[in-house]
Amino acid sequence: MAPLMAGLPTDRGYFSQITLNRENGEIDPAHTAMLRYVLPVKGPDGGVEAAVVLNGLAEEMLTGIVTELTGEMTLAAVDSSGAYMLFNAESEQPEFLWPEAQGWTDIARPDEDAGFVLNSELAQAFVSLPLERSTGPERLEFVAMQPHASLFAPLRSRFWEAALISVLIVALSAGLGTFISARLLRPVRRLSQQIRQHDGALTRISLDYVKNDEIGSIARDFERLAGQLIDRAEHAQAVWENCSEGLLTVNAKGAITNANPALQTMFGYAPGGLQGQPLDILIPERDRGRHRGFLASMSPEEARRMGASRVIQGLHSDGRELPVEIMISQFEVSGQARYLGVVHDVRDERxxxxxxxxxxxxxxxxxxxxxxxxxxxxxxxxxxxxxxxxxxxxxxxxxxxxxxxxxxxxxxxxxxxxxxxxxxxxxxLEHSRIGRQSVDQEPVTVQEIVNEIRDLVDLREGFEIVEGPGLDTIHVPRMPSTKILLNLIGNGIKHHDSDTGMVRIEAEHADDGVTFRVSDDGPGIPADLQERAFGLFQTLRPRDQVEGSGMGLAIVEKSVICAGGTIHLFSEGRGCLFTVHLPLETGAAPQRKRTA
Structure with a gap:
């Protein structure tokens, strides 16, 4: 009892360490492990006079805690002194080992109350049970240990079972998928086979599939798309074959990839005779190097500039040279540069x-x-x-x-x-000089011209010249405006069939020039004679009845044409209306500002 009474606290009980049982001071030969609880008894003076000691078999007490061990698992209940009681599934009785005992090995323990350690050989789990000792609180630690291999053996077994099941599922799924896909893809393969039968042929495609499912929808869409492509291809082919101009395509190496019938006929080659031939075959030998280098160095910008035509010498298959007009443009096929040439034979045009x-x-x-x-x-x-x-x-x-x-x-x-x-x-003489002599381009108003004409014409009594509004605001060149208006107004008065009459003059800016309108109330000009009215020496009345040369309207028309203008005659029944348009850029000088 001496060890139990040593340092006995007076205010609380405590658990002893796991020790061997002693009888009469001697260790029990059976090496029975004991776990004791000591409760001090105080005397009158407050000191410890005695103690109540409860002896417990450590094996029985700890066996109640260790409920189940499996396989190679081992559980050690380790005291703070390093002594431990070892439980395993193979032994019915636990083994108690203390530091002095044979076969004892120290069991490493962490400082934490609980934890788990896994290394290459052993897996350890730790949990602590706090106990009051005479020296204060201590821990009784339980360490569960199991070899690494046995710990993961069930997991490996489950893994391989799962792997086997997965393989079986995959194999079954693959077989089922193959079966289902074969049934689903059978119409697709049939469509593909039908499409391959049309490979390379520019013919309409009709797919034998009438079901209204997804495959049928794809088949109909494909037929429609193929039909559209064939329409475009046939249109392009028709244009290529029937174009009256020569067409050819050339690759980046200068080889002719295609030529239409018009080009083959132009240069005297049989159908297909230019396919694969170098472009040099169509160019005279003296020019081949220049044209070859030109194509090799042509950039897209230069190709666009070459869209404008130019005339070069071509070489016929019989050796003759022929002048041709050519336009070159660049395009791409699968990322490769190609050139399109449009060739026109200019011999007939020349x-x-x-x-x-x-x-x-x-x-x-x-x-x-x-x-x-x-x-x-x-x-x-x-x-x-x-x-x-x-x-x-x-x-x-x-x-x-x-x-x-x-x-x-x-x-x-x-x-x-x-x-x-x-x-x-x-x-x-005046008619012959029109267009050959320089004319007076001095800008004047129409009003000034009309005032001059009043002094030049023989205005008989009973006749008047009526002026339209705004004549003093419209500026025109003095010539040929004066000559035109003088002849028109003079004709209106000279050829009048009454004792009284009127000639009206109007002018206005129109489009890019000036328009004059000269009208009269005379006898008019029949429709069948209006074309002859502007001819030389043409009069509608006998020369004995009217003094005139028949040159007035001829002089007017030639003056208007030489000025770049137009003249029109309108006459229905009585009266005539002449409209004259003179462009400002050729028929009029810049306007002159009026001064006060």
Missing amino acids: ARAEKLRRAVAALKRSNAELDQFAYIASHDLKAPLRAITNAARWIEEDVGERLEGDTQRSLALMKSRTARMDKLLSDL
């Missing part, structure tokens, strides 16, 4: 242009000769005409009073005819 050039040159010569003839004729004919006029005047001055009536009338008629001839020659 022949027509040369023919037209010769015709224009001949026409210019003819016009020049005609103008020269008109100028010379009108100028040279005036000399004898002046002699006749002078002779008639001399006769009239010398013997006019002694001439009989018929002779005087004949003399007056001769003077009238010579005056008409002089006017005719003057008008003919």
Whole structure:
């Protein structure tokens, strides 16, 4: 009892360490492990006079705690002294080992109240039970130990079972999936086989699938899409085959990949004869290097600039050179540069242009000769005409009073005819000079021109010139505006069939120029004669009834055309309306500001 009484606290009981049972001071040969509870008994003076000791068999007390051990699991109840009682599933009785006992090994324990340690050989779980000792609170620790291999053996077994089940499930799923997919994909494979039968052929596709399911929807959509693509392909093929211009495509290496029939005919090759040939075959040898380098260095920007046409020399299959107009553009196929050439044979155009050039040159010569003839004729004919006029005047001055009536009338008629001839020659000379001489481009108002015309025309009594509004605000070049308005107003008065009449002049800015409107209330011009009205020497009344050369409207029309304008005649019943449009850029000078 001495060890139990040593240092005995007076105010509380405590548990002893696990020790061997002693009888009469000697260790029990059976090595029975005891766990005691000591309760001190105080004396009158407050000191410990005795103690109540409860002896308990440690094996029985701890066996109640250790409920179940399996396999290779071992449980150790470790005292603070290092002594422990060892339980395992293979032994019916626990084994008590203390530090001095044979076979004792120290069991490592953590400082925490509970924990778990796993290493390569052993798994350990710790839990502590607090106990009051004579020296204060201590712990009775329980350590569960199991070899690493046996701990994970059930897990491995379950893992392989799960793996086997998974493999079986996968195999079953694969088989079932194969079966289901075979049934589901059978129509798809049938559609694919039907599509492959049309591979490379530009023909309509009709898929034999009538069910209204997803596959049927795909089949119908495919038929529709294929039909649209075939429509586009047929359209492109028709354009390619029937285009009257030569078409060819060239790859980046300068090889011809395709050529349409028009190009093959143009250069004298059989169908397919240009396929795969170098582009050089269509170019004269002297130009091949330049064109080859041009294609090799062409950028997309240069290709766009080459969209404008240019004329080069091509080489026919028989060795002849032919001029062609070519336009080149660049495009891509699967990321590779390609070039499209549009080729036009310009031989016929050049022949027509040369023919037209010769015709224009001949026409210019003819016009020049005609103008020269008109100028010379009108100028040279005036000399004898002046002699006749002078002779008639001399006769009239010398013997006019002694001439009989018929002779005087004949003399007056001769003077009238010579005056008409002089006017005719003057008008003919004026007509020939239109467009060949510079004209007065001084800007004036229409009002100023009308005022000048009033002084130039023979305005008979009973006739008037009516002016429209705003004539003093519209500026036009003096010529040919004066010549045009003078002839139109003069014709309206000269060819009037009444003793009284009116000619109206209006003007306004229209579009890019000025429009004049000259109208009268005279007899008008029948519809069947309106085309002839602008011809040379055309009068609608006998020359004995009206003094005129028949050149007025011809002079007007030529003046308008040379100024870049237009003239129109309107006449229904009585009266005529002439509309003249003169563009400002050619028919008028800049407007002149009026000053106060």
